[in-house]
Amino acid sequence: DxxxxxxxxxxxxxMGNDKSIKCEQNLGHDTMYWYKQDSKxxxxxxxxxNNKELIINETVPNRFSPKSPDKAxxxxxxxxxxxxxxxxxxxxxxPDGNYGYTFGSGTxxxxx
Amino acid sequence: QQQVKQSPQxxxxxxxxxxxxxxxxxxxxxxxxxxxxxxPGKGPALLIAIRPDVSEKKEGRFTISFxxxxxxxSLHIMDSQPGDSATYxxxxxxxxxNLFFGTGTxxxxxP
Numbered sequence: 001d002x003x004x005x006x007x008x009x010x011x012x013x014x015m016g017n018d019k020s021i022k023c024e025q026n027l028g029h030d031t032m033y034w035y036k037q038d039s040k041x042x043x044x045x046x047x048x049x050n051n052k053e054l055i056i057n058e059t060v061p062n063r064f065s066p067k068s069p070d071k072a073x074x075x076x077x078x079x080x081x082x083x084x085x086x087x088x089x090x091x092x093x094x095p096d097g098n099y100g101y102t103f104g105s106g107t108x109x110x111x112x
Numbered sequence: 113q114q115q116v117k118q119s120p121q122x123x124x125x126x127x128x129x130x131x132x133x134x135x136x137x138x139x140x141x142x143x144x145x146x147x148x149x150x151x152p153g154k155g156p157a158l159l160i161a162i163r164p165d166v167s168e169k170k171e172g173r174f175t176i177s178f179x180x181x182x183x184x185x186s187l188h189i190m191d192s193q194p195g196d197s198a199t200y201x202x203x204x205x206x207x208x209x210n211l212f213f214g215t216g217t218x219x220x221x222x223p
Binding site for chain 2: 013041048092097100
């Protein structure tokens, strides 16, 4: 199946831990993204990678670091997790130009 | 600041009725206006999109109306069905793969 897949779907962890979320797309898209959706459903972009280069880095704490080993993968590493990091994180990809984004099914992160 | 303003926050419509969601923007550099549909536990999925050189686009029961001079666009869902119950997001994008979302509208269609 052609898709954007991210793992894990659920992640429960304690404050202070370090965790990673993986994302892979087999659509051949050039750009990949990480979005954060808060409890009010607001979607905010965190990072964007085009051909392994960071092209957007919004005002996200430096505890969050994206890593792209190749064009098809964009992982999100989070250090020293805080309660406020609890949210749903979505990976997405898009081709160059305006053709819409394809989103993964999300990772619900709960920090306790 | 919110690049795309969306209203209403929630909407309840009877089955068979018309659902209308409105969005407005300020940045004239936006040149692509997609709508996304999100069901609980799923990621947003592209529903329909329009470019500013047309005033309307229709796909099945879903229609986007676009008013370039007013910098507004809206989604109309005709003959709304319970299966349309979801959260809808308008969005706007520049050519630089920079997509800004509205705040979302939770649509509930009552049987």
